[in-house]
Amino acid sequence: MSLEKTDIFHFELLKKEIVSTFLKTHSAPKTIEEWKGESIILFQEDLFDKVKGKVSEKWFYTYCKKSTDKLPRIDILNLLSRYVGYENWNDFVNQHQKPISKKNNYAKLGALILVICLIAWNLFQPNNEYVFCFVDQITDAPITKTSLDIKMLSLHESPTYFKTDSTGCFRYSTSEEQITFVVSSPYHKTDTIKRSFSSNNNNTVRIASDDYSLMLDYYANNNVQEWKAHKAKLDNLIDPNAEIYRFYRNRLGVEIYSKMSFIQLISTPTKSLQRIKILDKSIRNGKIVKLKFIVK
Numbered sequence: 281m282s283l284e285k286t287d288i289f290h291f292e293l294l295k296k297e298i299v300s301t302f303l304k305t306h307s308a309p310k311t312i313e314e315w316k317g318e319s320i321i322l323f324q325e326d327l328f329d330k331v332k333g334k335v336s337e338k339w340f341y342t343y344c345k346k347s348t349d350k351l352p353r354i355d356i357l358n359l360l361s362r363y364v365g366y367e368n369w370n371d372f373v374n375q376h377q378k379p380i381s382k383k384n385n386y387a388k389l390g391a392l393i394l395v396i397c398l399i400a401w402n403l404f405q406p407n408n409e410y411v412f413c414f415v416d417q418i419t420d421a422p423i424t425k426t427s428l429d430i431k432m433l434s435l436h437e438s439p440t441y442f443k444t445d446s447t448g449c450f451r452y453s454t455s456e457e458q459i460t461f462v463v464s465s466p467y468h469k470t471d472t473i474k475r476s477f478s479s480n481n482n483n484t485v486r487i488a489s490d491d492y493s494l495m496l497d498y499y500a501n502n503n504v505q506e507w508k509a510h511k512a513k514l515d516n517l518i519d520p521n522a523e524i525y526r527f528y529r530n531r532l533g534v535e536i537y538s539k540m541s542f543i544q545l546i547s548t549p550t551k552s553l554q555r556i557k558i559l560d561k562s563i564r565n566g567k568i569v570k571l572k573f574i575v576k
């Protein structure tokens with residue numbers, strides 16, 4: 281059916297509130313027209329979780345990705361209105377008519393301008409895009425074999441949860457100038473990362489692998505091939521003449537390790553493996569030539 285101006289206005293307002301509701305728990309572009317792929321799928325899941333309803337991807341592209349000359353069905357409008365916190369479409373429309381229903385024409389115009397300004401401010405407020413790619417602390421290889429769990433912390437909201445993608449990276453858009461998040465996985469040590477947008481030139485984050493859990497998994501599941509492959513990878517990574525130093529706490533001294541003794545140390549599930557921390561390393565021609573570590 282043909283839309284009146286008020287229908288267009290209220291449907292556009294509804295789409296803006298859908299974005300606002302979705303961004304409380306997810307990361308996505310600030311305008312619904314820019315959503316695609318994963319953002320659309322996550323929205324479909326969130327819609328079902330909150331109001332037990334679904335919209336198809338075709339529907340989304342028809343009504344949200346571009347302008348349309350017809351309204352969605354009333355049952356879909358009711359569903360989306362409940363998603364953003366109203367009883368139904370009529371409730372949404374009625375509550376959004378209040379600012380412009382005053383008798384004074386100047387008051388109507390002022391309220392309308394205020395609404396438009398608020399929407400514009402929400403759309404064009406500064407948006408910082410953070411990008412982090414995670415690599416192994418020893419090998420510098422991208423962590424792609426397993427997804428890392430990201431727990432985004434906020435002072436004013438509940439934590440939100442994400443995972444790294446197939447390239448081992450994580451993207452997050454926010455107006456915040458500083459963010460804090462916790463990185464974890466079954467085979468990596470949990471770490472809390474704090475970054476400011478102004479100093480986010482280097483987006484590489486080194487994560488320490490939890491070799492103890494990894495080795496236990498190999499041993500517990502009799503995964504001899506994976507264990508041998510892990511040792512072979514370390515053997516290929518470390519230069520035969522590498523200088524490897526173990527530092528002791530309280531300045532009690534330094535012990536020099538051979539390449540094979542160090543590989544043996546980090547390939548056997550002993551309790552000390554849980555407490556190893558790499559202090560520094562130097563790489564030349566793709567090989568580790570110097571490494572310093574401590575067993576805490």
